[in-house]
Amino acid sequence: MIEVKNVGKSYDGNPVLERLNVTVQEGEFVTLVGASGCGKSTFLKMLLGTESPTSGELLLDGKPIADEPGPDRGIVFQQYSVFPHMTVLENVMAAVGFAQRGLTGYLFGSKRKQARLDAEAILKEVGLGHALKKYPHELSGGMKQRLAIAQALLGKPRILLLDEPFGALDPGIRADMHELVLRLWQEHKLTIFMVTHDIKEGFHLGTRLWVFDKLRHDPHAPQAYGATITYDLPIDHRARQPAPQTTEQTIAPLLAEAAS
Numbered sequence: 001m002i003e004v005k006n007v008g009k010s011y012d013g014n015p016v017l018e019r020l021n022v023t024v025q026e027g028e029f030v031t032l033v034g035a036s037g038c039g040k041s042t043f044l045k046m047l048l049g050t051e052s053p054t055s056g057e058l059l060l061d062g063k064p065i066a067d068e069p070g071p072d073r074g075i076v077f078q079q080y081s082v083f084p085h086m087t088v089l090e091n092v093m094a095a096v097g098f099a100q101r102g103l104t105g106y107l108f109g110s111k112r113k114q115a116r117l118d119a120e121a122i123l124k125e126v127g128l129g130h131a132l133k134k135y136p137h138e139l140s141g142g143m144k145q146r147l148a149i150a151q152a153l154l155g156k157p158r159i160l161l162l163d164e165p166f167g168a169l170d171p172g173i174r175a176d177m178h179e180l181v182l183r184l185w186q187e188h189k190l191t192i193f194m195v196t197h198d199i200k201e202g203f204h205l206g207t208r209l210w211v212f213d214k215l216r217h218d219p220h221a222p223q224a225y226g227a228t229i230t231y232d233l234p235i236d237h238r239a240r241q242p243a244p245q246t247t248e249q250t251i252a253p254l255l256a257e258a259a260s
């Protein structure tokens with residue numbers, strides 16, 4: 001479904017990513033780990049369509065990914081911005097309006113009624129059914145991310161991109177969010193790409209874990225080469241067991257080394 005063929009990405013002539021070659025099938029849950037600044041978010045942005053590859057091809061169903069975000073791809077960031085003067089329900093309805101009418105955004109009559117029903121349904125699904133009338137400043141971190149996920153799912157995307165969505169949350173809340181994401185992944189038959197700095201989270205959620213790192217280094221020119229996918233590990237979740245210690249023990253020092 002997604003083919004990444006020899007993709008490279010540079011900014012101002014400095015390579016960030018190079019020689020990416022992978023294929024991802026519908027329904028996979030790919031987790032991305034790697035040192036800070038090695039290009040994980042850049043890869044997500046190329047899938048979203050807000051950045052394009054400098055070289056190579058990024059194909060969705062055999063066609064180049066459109067160079068603008070579309071309803072088939074939703075994204076959730078670690079920090080999320082909402083309209084502070086609107087309630088949870090109004091924020092989601094506004095997103096429906098923008099999706100349907102562009103920046104003028106306001107819906108009338110039966111369309112507005114339908115938007116409200118859709119917004120209420122998705123908010124219930126992400127566990128915010130009790131918080132429709134709350135304002136953003138009244139929400140906890142976990143509730144804000146639930147709202148972000150609701151917005152991302154509104155266009156009924158096939159692909160959900162998660163850029164460290166739970167990085168700022170406490171462990172207990174994270175566990176609840178993991179449950180939510182796994183449920184939505186299954187119920188909506190999503191293909192998910194999720195960046196995380198937490199390797200345990202990567203193993204726990206993913207059906208496949210990618211490690212981004214540089215294969216080539218020039219000590220005199222640290223910007224000379226980009227990162228690539230150095231490990232592509234399938235994860236067997238039939239029992240949703242914790243990651244096998246041996247694999248985790250192999251990868252963790254590599255990440256620590258790459259980060260130093």
Ligand SMILES: Nc1ncnc2c1ncn2[C@@H]1O[C@H](COP(=O)(O)OP(=O)(O)OP(=O)(O)O)[C@@H](O)[C@H]1O
Pocket residue numbers: 011012016034035036037038039040041042043
């Ligand atoms: N629009 C841009 N213009 C120039 N350089 C950029 C741009 N976006 C990202 N970069 C650079 O590309 C590199 C990769 O950034 P990216 O955010 O993709 O890394 P990352 O692996 O997601 O990092 P982190 O884990 O810290 O979020 C960084 O050196 C960053 O400064």
